Amino acid sequence: MNSPTAPRRDDRPQDDRTAHRTILLRGGDVHSPADPFATAMVVERGQVAWVGSEGAADAFADGVEEVVDLQGALVTPAFTDAHVHTTSTGLTLTGLDLTGARTREEAIAEVRAHAAAHPADPVLLGHGWDAARWPDDRPPTRAELDGATGGRPLYLSRVDVHSAVVTTALLDLVPGVADRPGYAPDAPLTRDAHHAVRAAAYAAVTPEQRTRAQRAALRHAVSLGIGSVHECAGPEISGEDDFTALLRLAREEPGPRVVGYWAEQVAGARDAEKIRALGAVGAAGDLFVDGALGSHTACLHEPYADRDHTGTAYLDAAAVASHVAACTEAGLQAGFHAIGDAAVTAVVDGVRAAAEKTGLARVRAARHRVEHAEMLTPETIAAFAELGLTASVQPAFDALWGGDDGMYAQRLGTERARTLNPYAALLRTGVPLAFGSDSPVTPLDPWGTVRAAAFHRTPAHRVSVRAGFTAHTRGGWRAVGRDDAGVLVPGAPADYAVWRTDSLVVQAPDDRVARWSTDPRSGTPGLPDLTPGADLPVCLRTVVDGRTVFVRPDE
Template identity: 85%
Template sequence: MHECAGPGISGEDDFTGLLRLAAEEAGPRVVGYWAQQGEEGVARAKELGAIGAAGDLFVDGALGSHTACLHEPYADSGHTGNAYLDAAAVAAHVVACTEAGVQAGFHAIGDAAVTSVVEGIRAASEKVGLARVRAARHRVEHAEMLTPETIAAFAELGLTASVQPAFDALWGGDDGMYVQRLGAERARTLNPYAALLRTGVPLAFGSDSPVTPLDPWGTVRAAAFHQTLEHRVSVRAAFTAHTRGGWRAIGRDDAGILVPGAPADYAVWRAADLVVQAPDDRVARWSTDPRSGTPGLPDLTPGAELPVCLRTVVFGQPVFVRPDE
């Protein structure tokens, strides 16, 4: 679990209490981020046990409340939202984080907010060096309104897109909240997962709980059956983004897979059928021919029953066993 805390959304006692509870009790691993700006914020993040001065460091707000920062006004309002950090502030924070050897990260949803993040991180790379910025794996939370230019910049700067496919399931489509706020044309551009993958941008899927429920298979389904067809990815690509993706987002390339020597963190699920589900031109780099031996995954076609968790193991120790098993 990635805990995105900060002085503006939770508090130090809440954050350190969660990290302490995770260390003392059987349960999920918890990785903490502390969203506080600049050199002082970076130092405080380290003192509190966070791995980065990141998470919900707000560049803007949300589409539902008309506070995501846009280049053009909302379709149902006469303004462009709120900007809480500009490119200069982003650059200063990224420089401080990069020089301290920790991740920076920002909450950015609207296209103007994402542009500020890209411009700020590019300015930081000109000061500390592009290789150092890329090595730090800085991250952007949500990154919903992207353009071909900002997607290319994510790849150039080595940014991780920490995204929530359930947002599209809830608010996408022809008559969802996105269309109400942005109009149909702009709404169709949101959450372009296939374009991000084609460009080589690392994806880490999550829930943004409590905004959407903790529902991993539902999240994988939402990405594979995105309501905008061109943004869909294969089930396996979505599964990878929700397993290895979270680990890679914290700089761990050895986890999120079941191989000898990898951390023994896994769940056992009951599923009706296993299939290789890439029946169209969604992003996929493996064969769907049964003769290839590509491992199957649960059938996540909308309407199909989602898998049921039977057991969860962390650090090699069971932390959950379904009572009826």
């Protein structure tokens, strides 16, 4: 079933020399449920026309305009990253990235070097510090940053982007910031204070800088075999100009499809029309119900293990219900950012109340979505299934912060931390999963994301590689209402990637991770070996809508 929000076509200009050519790929492995032994594929007019064996491919020789010799490479559907912040990703790729800083001193040294190398920047921007991973567990002070920048404006977002440290000069650009919730004299800013300084910092980014950053992020995405990204924008994340410029760039230049979400509450038809006018498919994405665990702003039922409070609630169940009901009536997809268990409960209660008003069938058909959905219980998982909610999740979060010694355990204690990100339970209950990165919170890394889900730090939450791959390909299309895409079968959009990989394995159907089978009699198309330590596949080519948008230079 296709929801009313589903984008039905690609509005980008088409190049007849690429999108409309008939191409035969042969001599490799094609990952397709249409034929688990496929070694060839025909693409015609932007769609998959045929999948089959090498010998049968000769029948297409007369009508083919181009033959691609795969030389043993693997062809799969292109990945969909279901949660991206494109401009911020590009600014991190091209600017100050502190995700590798191992200590506070290293981070300050990188800030000093970046400031010296960019003397003309009106505001210095950086991302990725994580004091929870540093020996002294302390973020840089304002005085330390003032010294490192020579007194210039600086904005440094924490890795989860729900708090930031800034310099005095940046605070001076935001009148009244000290009176806003979330302000602290010499500690990371959260809540409204953080939103205000972030807006001031990003207002200094010129249109030319923004375009360069967006182009860098989109080019990086296709170099990793990502054919679609879901841009999660909104008034508290990026401006309308940023959002509309990104959608325009994606239409005008070869690259990944960009599906836009605008996270603003909808109260009626006028609000819904604004969402559509911006080019968004839904009023969803990062519409914040709460914050993040790392910044102590995720909203919990019980206090944090390392703080005497329960975090921050931005929306309650009544606000959720109002938004979902209005979006459902308008034929728009709704969605929320919810991480803590109290926030997830507010979403579930609100969506259920909306269903009582508009009808459960209509709510389910709209495929409303929840971003992150980390702290779930059996009851809220069952409610997701009942209400038809899609869980848009980020397995790399567990890889980065999970485990008994990780940030989750610091914030919640070991027992509560072990309940986080229960992907296996979601799948068993029938909840649709769509995988993403939340880049730049974690990097664009699709095979690494699938590996993180298959080797979750809590074994009970692990899913098969095949299930993880499906969530990162077909799952992203289903999340926007498309059931006919994200898989290589005749009639599907020709969005695919070609990979160099060492070996293909078939996971035994009754095994989560530990035992592997290469027996072709299983009838299951093989996927790369993602066991820890194995080399991840290298993308050789990415094709979107039949158009080649990336070719590895050394191939």
